[in-house]
Amino acid sequence: MRTEIRIGGFGGQGVILAGIILGKSACLFDGKEAVQTQSYGPEARGGASKCEVVISDSEVDYPKVLNPDIFIAMSNEALIKYIVDLKDNGTLIVDPGTTDVEDVREFIDEHNISVYEAPATKTATDEIGLKIVANIVMVGAITKITRVISKEAAIKAIEASVPKGTEEKNIKAFEAGYALVE
Amino acid sequence: MAEEFFIQGNEACAKGAIAAGCRFFAGYPITPSTEIAETLARELPKVGGSFVQMEDEIGSAGAIIGGSWGGAKSMTATSGPGISLMQENIGYAFMSETPIVIVDVQRGSPSTAQPTMAAQGDMMQARWGSHGDYEPIALSPSSVQEFFDFTIKAFNLAEEYRVPVFVMADEVIGHMREKIVVEDDIEIVARKRPEKSDNYLPFENIENGTTPMPAFGDGFNIHVTGLTHDERGYPDTNNPETHDKLIQRICDKVLNNKDKICSxxxxxxxxxxxxxxxxxxxxxxxxxxxxxxxxxxxxxxxxxxxxxxxxxxxxxxxxxxxxxxxxxxxxxxxxxxxxxxxxxxxxxxxxxxxxxxxxxxxxxxxxxxxxxxxxx
Amino acid sequence: MSESKQNRFLQYMREDRLPHIFCPGCGNGAIINAFLAAMEKAGMDFDNIAMVSGIGCSSRIPGYLDCDSLHTTHGRALSFATGLKTANKDLDVVVFTGDGDAASIGGNHLIHAARRNINLTVICINNNIYGMTGGQISPTSPKGSFGTTAPYGNQDTPFKLAELVAAAGATYSARWTTVQIENLVLAIKEGLENPGFSFIEVATQCPTYFGRKNKLKTPTAMAAVMKANTVFKSAADRMSARELEGKIVVGEFANTTKDEFTENIDKISVEKSGKKTVINSAYETEL
Incomplete structure (x- = not known):
């Protein structure tokens, strides 16, 4: 099965790293295949930026995301800009602290989107004391909600991806995100 | 033990270069190839290699030819505008039979066009970009794994045939991340050093092949020129026969080995x-x-x-x-x-x-x- | 010719390449002699010298010397030399170039090589004209001089190469002429000994093209004019710009010390790999 994931946010939120962790988890630790791509150029600086990951049980041929099954929005601008081609019955995960789902209510209803709220920025600030780990909190929420990667793989991938010495804080952030949703 | 990585195509290219024995890189920043230079700037010093950021792509192509005669497997990486600037020195490398690897991560073109978008508009430039007759070798990777593998293959072919080899990638392959497997028994072709003898000819007319190439400083005192030269390397510019023999051999060493090169x-x-x-x-x-x-x-x-x-x-x-x-x-x-x-x-x-x-x-x-x- | 009368520098030449292509009265012969004398004075091992050149009359010099020589593309000698020296930091790399090669088509490489202070010795033979292509004006042609591409006289202001290279960061830069061979030999010796970017500009005569186009038909006439127009830097420093018009200022324009480019690369290599950069690694399978 091929799952297309898009993570959108603003520059500096670490959406690229979040996507790399998803891809790494899938293909280095879950025995799946994955390709990660991202937008370059003017739009990657400031404004909305996005990172996309295709995860599959078999080889990923066409590497780009066409219609995401899962869309994670970490900023309102990204939410509005990148929701447009989310699949019918797809999954939307938003950070309620940085987005307003009412802005895309029409799309959600029209396409029967399942919406999950994961207050990643607030959790990162309140529970970890580090706003910058909001992306890792979000990876925890994605893991729990979508099960597209396993928890074990995610932890290994985080340990392998974050700067040395910050592993513990990041794992804590992941766990906090994982606990955000039932 | 084979190792697995989840990395960008450009990073895989740099990793492949180091695995192939590349110890000299000269380049100039250009999207979408820059990560190759950045990775090698970081990694080459860890293996005793040298990285130089040149003043432009003309200089980059010149520097890697110098580096190759200095005894190092040498590479540059660029994109369309850079490959245009490099062409004269690439022609020199064909004429002087200098092994080098040129990576072109192709972007929208012509001119500066689309720095962050993919294209394959430089294919004929790899073939015919420099003036005159010569036979290039070019490899085109379709995955991050192949970008790694083909970079190694490019170095091996460059050494085997004493010829510049292009790796013609594109922005998609350069920028995406995928898993690569790095085996621990990678086949590497080392440069062959000629035997010291009074009869050594650095540009000998060997059928379908090449003479071993010494490094500067090895004591062979050879002359390397882009002018039409005889088997000693001495200019002989007005002799039709010398030119014909030289250019035919430069072409034939690739064409007559197509079954081994093509894939x-x-x-x-x-x-x-x-x-x-x-x-x-x-x-x-x-x-x-x-x-x-x-x-x-x-x-x-x-x-x-x-x-x-x-x-x-x-x-x-x-x-x-x-x-x-x-x-x-x-x-x-x-x-x-x-x-x-x-x-x-x-x-x-x-x-x-x-x-x-x-x-x-x-x-x-x-x-x-x-x-x-x-x-x- | 008896043994004793043979030029003692013939041992450094590729005799099988003679006769050379230089015109009668060309300064290149005197400059080759000056280089070889300087090399001996500096106590250098000729076998450790590798030469690089571009395109032009002066760039043909390495082809006549029996050492490793890389005769490259027009203007790019310094970039090839940068690669060669960086790949094998033990080589003594000497670059022969001319005014068109170094300052026109190769101007960018020239200032950047100087900026890096890479340990190369560059001998720039400045004849103020393109000789090999038949007498066109160059970036050092004096204002008002004639060439085939300046039939009404050159309107452009010439570069002052030794000053330019000094300003760009070279640790040694000097200018002499072919009528001051002893000073030239000493300058080349200094350049060879300087562990950094060394630039020796030699003002020379091209009787065939510059001379013919500028009413200086014999080498002797050219030498006489060159001598008459030469001003030592110490004197020039006290002269006005107007007084210096048309003069050739000779002397040193830089003689200092600074970090050297390839040593810096070695330093980083030692820091990151525990050893200096590898040499001749292309011949190894196990790295």
Whole structure:
């Protein structure tokens, strides 16, 4: 099965790293295949930026995301800009602290989107004391909600991806995100 | 133990270069190839290698030729505007039979066009970009793994034939991240040092091959020039015979070894009415499109060209032997298409699906072409 | 010719390449002699010298010397030399170039090589004209001089190469002429000994093209004019710009010390790999 994931946010939120962790988890630790791509150029600086990951049980041929099954929005601008081609019955995960789902209510209803709220920025600030780990909190929420990667793989991938010495804080952030949703 | 990494194509290229023995890199920043330079700037000093950021791409091409004669496997990486600037020195490398590797991560072109978007518009520049007659070798990777593997292969071929080798990648392959497996028994071709003798000729007329090449400082006191030269390397510019022999040999050493150099991959071509031919990034879409077509019961196959240059005409022709129609998918308005047409036009109708704008053609777009052409 | 009368520098020449292509009265012969004398004075091992050149009359010099020589593309000698020296830091790399090669088509490489202070010795033979292509004006042609591409006189202001290279960061830069061979030998010796970017500009005569186009038909006439127009830097420092018009200022324009480019690369290599950069690694399979 091929799952297309898009993570959108603003520059500096670490959406690229979040996507790399998803891809790494899938293909280095879950025995799946994955390709990660991202937008370059003017739009990657400031404004909305996005990172996309295709995860599959078999080889990923066409590497780009066409219609995401899962869309994670970490900023309102990204939410509005990148929701447009989310699949019918797809999954939307938003950070309620940085987005307003009412802005895309029409799309959600029209396409029967399942919406999950994961207050990643607030959790990162309140529970970890580090706003910058909001992306890792979000990876925890994605893991729990979508099960597209396993928890074990995610932890290994985080340990392998974050700067040395910050592993513990990041794992804590992941766990906090994982606990955000039932 | 084989190791696995989840990395960018450009990082894989840099990793491949180091694995192949590259110890000198000179380059100039240019999107979308810059990560190759950045990775090598970080990694080369860890293995006793040298990294130089040159003042421009002309200087980069010159520096790696100097580096190669200095005894180091040498590489540069660039994109369209840079490859344009390098052409004169690339011609010098062909003429002086200097092994170097040139990586071109192709972007939208001509001119500066689309720095962050993919294209395959430099294929003919790899073939004919410098003035005069010569036979280049070029490899086109379609995955991050292949970007790693083909970079190693490029170094091996460069050493084997004392020739510049191009790795013609594109923005899609350069920037995406995938898993690569790095085996611990990678085959590396080391440069052969000539034996010290009074009869040593650095540019000897050896049939189908090359003379071993010394490094400067080895005591051979050789003269290397871009002028037409005799077997000693001495200029002999007005002698038609000297020029003819030299250029023929420079071409023949590649052309006469095509069966060893050329490589394609093909699938489902035996009974295919339509064969889709591509190379580099678009292969990814073609493979998916052809699988979908087959699942729908259509007689479609594909050919993936690993080595656009020298063009594997015999192999492509053979793979397409039973096809009625051939579709060449490439990210330009027709470059390798003409090569496929030249090789196959007697037996099949060759069509071009040229895609520009910067985005990979989607599998559905290719399917549409298959249906349109196959339905004729 | 008896042994004793043979030029003692013939041992450094590729005798099988003679006769050379230089015109009668060309300064290149005197400059080759000056280089070889300087090399001996500096106590250098000729076998460790590798030469690089571009395109032009002066760039043909390495082809006549019996050492490793890389005769490259027009203007790019310094970039090839940068690669060669960086790949093998033990080599003594000498670059022969001319005014068109170094300052026109190769101007960018020239200032950047100087900026890096890479340990190369560059001998720039400045004849103020393109000789090999038949007498066109160059970036050092004096204002008002004639060439085939300046039939009404050159309107452009010439570069002052030794000053330019000093300003760009070279640790040694000097200018002498072919009528001051002893000073030239000493300057080349200094350049060879300087562990950094060394630039020796030699003002020379091209009787065939510059001379013929500028009413200086014999080498002797050219030498006489060159001598008459030469001003030592110490004197020039006290002269006005107007007084210096048309003069050739000779002397040193830089003689200092600074970090050297390839040593810096070695330093980083030692820091990151525990050893200096590897040499001749292309011949190894196990790295």
């Amino acid at each position: 394609i991959k093909s699938k489902d071509c035996e009974d295919a009415d339509v064969v889709v031919v591509s190379y580099g990034g678009p292969v990814r879409s073609v493979v998916e499109a052809v699988a979908k077509a087959r699942a729908d019961g259509k007689k479609v196959g594909y050919v993936k060209i690993d080595t656009p240059w020298p063009f594997p005409d015999e192999q492509v022709k053979q793979a397409c032997a039973n096809a009625k129609d051939i579709i060449v998918v490439e990210m330009n308005l027709g470059q390798m298409y003409y090569e496929v047409d030249r090789a196959c036009k007697r037996d099949a109708n060759v069509h071009l699906m040229g895609v520009i704008g910067g985005l990979l053609p989607t599998p559905d777009e290719i399917l549409e072409q298959i249906d349109r052409i196959g339905g004729n």
